[in-house]
Amino acid sequence: MTVATLPLLDSLSALADPTRCRMLLLLEGHELTVSELCAVVQLPQSTVSRQLKTLADAGWVTSRRDGTSRYYSLNLSNPGPSTRDPGPHAQLWALTRAQLEGKSATTQDLRRLERVLAERRAASEHFFASSSGQWDRLREELFGVDFAFRALAGLLDDEWTVADLGCGTGAMAAVLAPHVKRVIGVDASEEMLDAARRRFSDEADASERRGASGPPPMNIELRHGTLEALPVSSESVDAATLMLVLHHLPSPAQALGEAARILKPGGRVLIVDMAPHEKEEYRQQMGHVWLGFSEEQMKKMLTTAGFTRVKVHALPPATTAKGPALFAATARKS
Numbered sequence: 001m002t003v004a005t006l007p008l009l010d011s012l013s014a015l016a017d018p019t020r021c022r023m024l025l026l027l028e029g030h031e032l033t034v035s036e037l038c039a040v041v042q043l044p045q046s047t048v049s050r051q052l053k054t055l056a057d058a059g060w061v062t063s064r065r066d067g068t069s070r071y072y073s074l075n076l077s078n079p080g081p082s083t084r085d086p087g088p089h090a091q092l093w094a095l096t097r098a099q100l101e102g103k104s105a106t107t108q109d110l111r112r113l114e115r116v117l118a119e120r121r122a123a124s125e126h127f128f129a130s131s132s133g134q135w136d137r138l139r140e141e142l143f144g145v146d147f148a149f150r151a152l153a154g155l156l157d158d159e160w161t162v163a164d165l166g167c168g169t170g171a172m173a174a175v176l177a178p179h180v181k182r183v184i185g186v187d188a189s190e191e192m193l194d195a196a197r198r199r200f201s202d203e204a205d206a207s208e209r210r211g212a213s214g215p216p217p218m219n220i221e222l223r224h225g226t227l228e229a230l231p232v233s234s235e236s237v238d239a240a241t242l243m244l245v246l247h248h249l250p251s252p253a254q255a256l257g258e259a260a261r262i263l264k265p266g267g268r269v270l271i272v273d274m275a276p277h278e279k280e281e282y283r284q285q286m287g288h289v290w291l292g293f294s295e296e297q298m299k300k301m302l303t304t305a306g307f308t309r310v311k312v313h314a315l316p317p318a319t320t321a322k323g324p325a326l327f328a329a330t331a332r333k334s
């Protein structure tokens with residue numbers, strides 16, 4: 001490379017214009033369209049577009065399409081020759097930025113930028129001012145009912161191992177797996193475990209078809225076994241879930257004792273099951289042993305099994321649900 005072809009010279013010559021520097025300062029904090037930039041720097045569209053092209057050619061700005069709009073932003077990420085070198089853009093921009101700060105043109109630009117951003121907000125403010133009564137229906141219509149609850153699993157610690165006890169066809173494991181290190185699903189029924197395996201292979205195929213980023217959840221391990229003698233080592237999991245399974249067990253207390261055994265100290269348990277109900281027919285139809293559990297029963301069983309900080313709360317019934325009311329109980333291994 002000769003001195004005449006040094007990339008630094010291109011970067012410098014693109015910077016050698018006050019309007020371009022003003023534009024870069026605006027694009028540092030916000031992605032802006034050409035017309036928004038025009039409104040702030042008060043120059044015609046042809047001028048702003050020409051200056052943007054110069055900046056883009058020298059790698060100072062990048063852009064991305066959002067629907068029919070194109071948004072521009074400052075690009076400082078051009079790598080330098082070594083990984084520790086932030087590259088010429090970052091260094092040059094630090095110097096240039098310091099010179100722009102406090103200048104009256106900069107202050108005026110930033111005031112106009114605030115107005116432009118306020119106009120962006122106006123459309124959404126107008127929408128919510130007039131649609132608060134319909135928003136819940138529209139939200140469900142556009143995105144379904146359970147996306148927020150699925151997303152909440154993102155608050156889990158990504159280093160956790162979670163045991164889903166009585167995992168059935170793997171509905172819960174599928175929600176947990178993208179957010180934690182490992183899920184161990186245990187179930188006594190080979191048929192239910194087969195259905196879970198089919199679910200995970202179908203979901204992996206679907207996510208591959210969608211071109212979803214990241215690998216499909218390969219962190220789910222399914223184990224055949226009973227909740228009364230779990231095939232899981234002691235103090236090896238951070239959390240355990242028992243979803244709609246406790247009412248099937250002749251000895252729920254024994255299963256809770258096993259859940260406590262496999263949890264690390266301080267580990268958490270989540271139980272979802274039915275509140276007391278009178279659907280006697282469930283015993284024959286679905287093999288239920290217990291017609292739900294009261295709050296007092298749950299608190300007593302969990303405390304006896306060695307759990308503390310026991311909380312039991314009723315879950316609001318879904319409008320489409322035909323079964324008995326549910327509760328969620330949470331506790332920690334002491």
Ligand SMILES: C[S@@+](CC[C@H](N)C(=O)[O-])C[C@H]1O[C@@H](n2cnc3c(N)ncnc32)[C@H](O)[C@@H]1O
Pocket residue numbers: 165166167168169170171172186187188189192225226227228242243244245248249
């Ligand atoms: C109603 S299903 C719930 C499945 C899953 N947790 C869900 O929320 O969809 C109950 C599951 O518990 C399993 N199960 C029942 N008794 C069990 C036991 N003693 N040990 C292990 N699994 C058991 C059944 O095979 C079944 O898959």
